[in-house]
Amino acid sequence: MSNSAQTSASSRIAALLDENSFVEVGAYITARSTDFNMTEQETPADGVVTGYGTIGGCLVYVYSQDASVLGGSMGEMHAKKICNIYSMAMKMGAPVIGLVDCAGLRLQEATDALDGFGKLYLSQTMASGVIPQITAIFGTCGGGMAVSAGITDFTFMEEKSGKLFVNSPNAIDGNYKEKCDTSSADFQSRESGLVDFTGDEDSIIAQIRALVSILPANNEDDMSYEECQDDLNRICDNIEGCTGDTALALTLISDNSFFMEVKKDYEPSMVTGFIRLNGTTIGCVANRTEIYENGEKKETFEPALSGKGCDKAADFINFCDAFNIPVLTLVNVKGYKAKMCSERRIAKAAARLTYAYANASVPKVTVIVKEAFGSAYLTMGSKSIGADVVYAWPDAVIGMMNPSEAVKIMYAKEIAASGDAAALINEKTAEYTALQSSAVAAAKRGYVDDIIKAGETRQRVIAAFEMLFTKREDRPSKKHGTV
CATH class of the missing domain: 3.90.226.10 (2-enoyl-CoA Hydratase; Chain A, domain 1)
Incomplete structure (x- = not known):
């Protein structure tokens, strides 16, 4: 000494x-x-x-x-x-x-x-x-x-x-x-x-x-695994109520309710952190619209991506990819924040997040828990940019935009001429949702692999990552990307 x-x-x-x-x-x-x-x-x-x-x-x-x-x-x-x-x-x-x-x-x-x-x-x-x-x-x-x-x-x-x-x-x-x-x-x-x-x-x-x-000791180590003492088929009771505070949802999904949140205080509308599934370390990214403490709602956010949130998630995904840590994503997003402070950086930040997801070669599983609209939905680990498995809860709404807003644009003349505009909007919204924006509609087009019960999320996600354990993917030869 x-x-x-x-x-x-x-x-x-x-x-x-x-x-x-x-x-x-x-x-x-x-x-x-x-x-x-x-x-x-x-x-x-x-x-x-x-x-x-x-x-x-x-x-x-x-x-x-x-x-x-x-x-x-x-x-x-x-x-x-x-x-x-x-x-x-x-x-x-x-x-x-x-x-x-x-x-x-x-x-x-x-x-x-x-x-x-x-x-x-x-x-x-x-x-x-x-x-x-x-x-x-x-x-x-x-x-x-x-x-x-x-x-x-x-x-x-x-x-x-x-x-x-x-x-x-x-x-x-x-x-x-x-x-x-x-x-x-x-x-x-x-x-x-x-x-x-x-x-x-x-x-x-x-x-x-x-x-x-x-954490793994290095980028070639797979010894961060620990024996799982939790029931792999455990039903996640009341997880449907956690679509707002997805940190709580991740805690319910994880082995023995373990969740280590990273950058908890920075842009809390985007959750990043680690859980364990069947003893394996999993990196998690999730949209958050509410924060609860001791059963009381502490803070609320709009379901939208911000520049800070995109950068936070992109950095986290890049770390997980570098160290071969699989990534789980919980999606509840309607678009991008429409504020001047966000607009200064949102395009580049969203591009970084999109690139991080698309570039990551680790197993990627996405669960749409509520809403998924527009290009913000694509950015959040969608099938289109390389997610290996995508699940949706039964009440998930997936599409270009909020169905009621789409109806107001598509049927503007009919609504203006109608004696009961609200009833017509509700009718057309239900039709549009069934045809274009429901979880079933997305599954029919192959954008969702399966519609799962919310309570079964843990067992289905574990099964997906088990299947993806030996994932191998050929990529174009290059020194590195530039995004």
């Missing part, structure tokens, strides 16, 4: 890893002398403790920055230590977890420290899509270190002491910290979407352990 063994940096590692499993690497490394005389300063471990250990018996690599040594700032040797464990993790195919408390770039080392940041970015980029990368922010994560957090797959942030920023709140034109603390966990989780999970230090440690337990 280094001289920093009793610091919070080391205590966090001890809390995170299985008891007595941590092995430190590079304990004797100290800061290299530069043009500025630092020889009189003691720099144990150069401000970062690095090594490996286990979580639930599975190998992980970890680095933990020590703010008591040069503020945990990034210097040449500091970066070299982190890059070294990245190299080891890539060889072994194991996740890397960074526990961040960093004052930023070490000014005394200037371009040497900058080069260290660059080499860290390169190591993280090479690891992206190969091994899971997790960042937990317990103190300051500013400047270049914020970029590092952005490259990783999941970011956790301590809700009181954590600070994440490229430019500090006081450096932003027209802003100051008391007006809007852009570095806070609340802002970074709700507004920027960079932070996936927030909480106190103990809950963050527990959440990281839970996340690691359900």
Whole structure:
């Protein structure tokens, strides 16, 4: 152990890893002398403790920055230590977890420290899509270190002491910290979407352990499976009432009601997270129009896609595809949000989500739980863009637009001349729905594979993923897409 063994940096590692499993690497490394005389300063471990250990018996690599040594700032040797464990993790195919408390770039080392940041970015980029990368922010994560957090797959942030920023709140034109603390966990989780999970230090440690337990160790690993203790044919009672808050529906579908929501606070009208089905980790994407807490409705949303929601879902699907995690989608969407703030980015964001679904080669199962209209329906993992299996609940409505709105356009003259416009609209809407927009109509055209009872969703989805377990798909040869 280094001289920093009793610091919070080391205590966090001890809390995170299985008891007595941590092995430190590079304990004797100290800061290299530069043009500025630092020889009189003691720099144990150069401000970062690095090594490996286990979580639930599975190998992980970890680095933990020590703010008591040069503020945990990034210097040449500091970066070299982190890059070294990245190299080891890539060889072994194991996740890397960074526990961040960093004052930023070490000014005394200037371009040497900058080069260290660059080499860290390169190591993280090479690891992206190969091994899971997790960042937990317990103190300051500013400047270049914020970029590092952005490259990783999941970011956790301590809700009181954590600070994440490229430019500090006081450096932003027209802003100051008391007006809007852009570095806070609340802002970074709700507004920027960079932070996936927030909480106190103990809950963050527990959440990281839970996340690691359900993720594959690398992009070729299939060992994230656990023995299922739940009834595979269990009926999901009252799931029909969860079409609004689909997070509750996913909880009902999952083994033992397990659901880990990702980016819960960011654009909550789009749900992303992980469940287990028959012991296998499944990535989930779902539209949400309501949030319930303790049986009370807390918030409502329109059933429409937003730019933020599309980006959130696209990033999540890309992660799942990279690590061979199957994707389940629950659909309840009428269109796109018609607001100026959304219009600035919605076309590109919707294109990214469409591309993410179409490009993903993992097993994809979609369940239409209520409404599915227009191109927004196509974007949400439809048969047309590559879903392997599509189910619909009996009362699902699927089509170009809301049937009553379509009727008002198609029969505008008849409605205007009618003595009872409401009765005519209802009559024509029923006819149009039966012919064009019902689940049966979609199934007749092959856009839906089967119409299933809502309560049977768990058993039917499990059966579909079991069938798709050995899925193989030939794709055109290319370096990568450009969307």
